Amino acid sequence: MPVSLFRQGSDSGTPDDLQPLDEFRGEIIDALPRYTEHGPTFASTCYVWPSSECPVGCGHCNYASPMSLTRLTRYSVARDPAPVMRLMNGMGLWKAVLSGGGEPMVEPEFCEQFVNEIDSPNLEEIELITAAHFAEDEKEMRRRVRALVTAWRTRAAGLAQANFTIRISLDWFHAQRIGVEPAARVIRMLGEDDLRDVGCYIRSVLLEDDLTIVKLAESLGATLSEMSDYQQEILLPDGRTILVYFKNLIVDGRMNQRKLSRLPISLPTQSRADVFGKRFVNEVGKQVPARTYNGPQVKHLDGLACLIDDDGKVRILEGNDPNRCADVRKTDDWQEAIQFLYADPLTVYLVDNGPQELASLLAEAFPESARLAADTNQLYHLTELLLAKPDRRLYATLRVLETHAAEGRISVEQDLMERGWAMLAQQGVDLSGRS
Ligand code: SF4
Numbered sequence: 001m002p003v004s005l006f007r008q009g010s011d012s013g014t015p016d017d018l019q020p021l022d023e024f025r026g027e028i029i030d031a032l033p034r035y036t037e038h039g040p041t042f043a044s045t046c047y048v049w050p051s052s053e054c055p056v057g058c059g060h061c062n063y064a065s066p067m068s069l070t071r072l073t074r075y076s077v078a079r080d081p082a083p084v085m086r087l088m089n090g091m092g093l094w095k096a097v098l099s100g101g102g103e104p105m106v107e108p109e110f111c112e113q114f115v116n117e118i119d120s121p122n123l124e125e126i127e128l129i130t131a132a133h134f135a136e137d138e139k140e141m142r143r144r145v146r147a148l149v150t151a152w153r154t155r156a157a158g159l160a161q162a163n164f165t166i167r168i169s170l171d172w173f174h175a176q177r178i179g180v181e182p183a184a185r186v187i188r189m190l191g192e193d194d195l196r197d198v199g200c201y202i203r204s205v206l207l208e209d210d211l212t213i214v215k216l217a218e219s220l221g222a223t224l225s226e227m228s229d230y231q232q233e234i235l236l237p238d239g240r241t242i243l244v245y246f247k248n249l250i251v252d253g254r255m256n257q258r259k260l261s262r263l264p265i266s267l268p269t270q271s272r273a274d275v276f277g278k279r280f281v282n283e284v285g286k287q288v289p290a291r292t293y294n295g296p297q298v299k300h301l302d303g304l305a306c307l308i309d310d311d312g313k314v315r316i317l318e319g320n321d322p323n324r325c326a327d328v329r330k331t332d333d334w335q336e337a338i339q340f341l342y343a344d345p346l347t348v349y350l351v352d353n354g355p356q357e358l359a360s361l362l363a364e365a366f367p368e369s370a371r372l373a374a375d376t377n378q379l380y381h382l383t384e385l386l387l388a389k390p391d392r393r394l395y396a397t398l399r400v401l402e403t404h405a406a407e408g409r410i411s412v413e414q415d416l417m418e419r420g421w422a423m424l425a426q427q428g429v430d431l432s433g434r435s
Helices: 005-010 014-033 080-087 108-115 138-153 172-178 181-189 214-217 257-262 273-279 336-344 345-353 357-363 368-375 379-385 390-406 414-426
Strands: 043-050 095-098 124-131 163-169 199-205 231-235 241-246 306-308 311-316
Touching: 014 414, 043 080, 043 231, 080 108, 080 336, 095 108, 108 124, 108 163, 108 306, 108 414, 138 163, 138 181, 172 214, 181 199, 181 214, 199 214, 199 357, 214 231, 311 336, 311 345, 336 345, 345 357, 357 368, 357 379, 357 390, 368 379, 390 414
Parallel strands: 043 095, 043 306, 095 124, 124 163, 163 199, 199 241
Antiparallel strands: 231 241, 306 311
């Protein structure tokens, strides 16, 4: 089974003999002049993970979120909101999303502060992605929804007039753990007169023989529309319509093919990675890396799609080396963070070309990269897998530098390049396939 995303993030161990490769990669980056030509410097969307924990414990959690963490030993943006808010408020966002990772609502006070204070001149959407675990109890659910809505309604006068939406994650696996009632409770409450301007939709997973959304509709006394383009509508008796959009099942983290084969549900063709992935190509048939909003309607963005995880790492989704991220604690503002990220040739390459093209480059020396690119149905996870080891990171850096130097985008000392290739050869990396 692949290592879970949570475990990967927690394991910082690199074998001692490979450590010098990363150090040398750092030396190269420090020696490079700044790129003058690279992707956008503002972010259209940013996801923030208030926590890595999730009390739901779904069997398909690709992040394999732990149900509890010893919080005191781990930095958490939710316990230190000022740096993350300062950074995000300089990004130039269209949409700001509380997500996970874990379950955002294990940190309700942070979520409320975020909804109240997040800002950018063009901010249109604030979204909370939740499995609605907090809604297992009616009274608690009412208190939490009211607090979030109050935070939204009391945004300071000078801040952008953004919409607020609660996106509920509900699929067969969630329902096995907490049933459909928590989601139904939130949807019912949002029908109250003074809450109808709060957006709400559901994100589910497309599975064969799955009645989860049918059961939800029954609980709400609603009817369900036919499925079209991975979407269905729940038509409520009070006249509201709740959109349900379906995505593919990510067979990773806690889930694998063997476990899946034992379950009473199965994967329809539309839920296969290669079929579902077609939604994300642009009009010329290319995946737009680091620039896609993966919502009910796929939106290709002008700016970057970014992620800040709960321990403060700032990433461009599928757009930078996950082992070299900006850090909200060590960065004064977004301008500094984005300069740091674009100092790395891998960021410049990934934002231009995406992880699939990086996989082709790496496959010259690491043939398994091609298989990873074919099998991995989440692009940002593919970037993590491709760049999981220092020899791959250094190889990719040198190859990208060769390409960028040939294009006249950067100049790099030949001596550094030769030392890098020699170090890789010493580690037994096969360099014969470089084209
Ligand atoms: S609710 Fe989401 S984060 Fe929590 S265990 Fe389930 S899939 Fe993972």
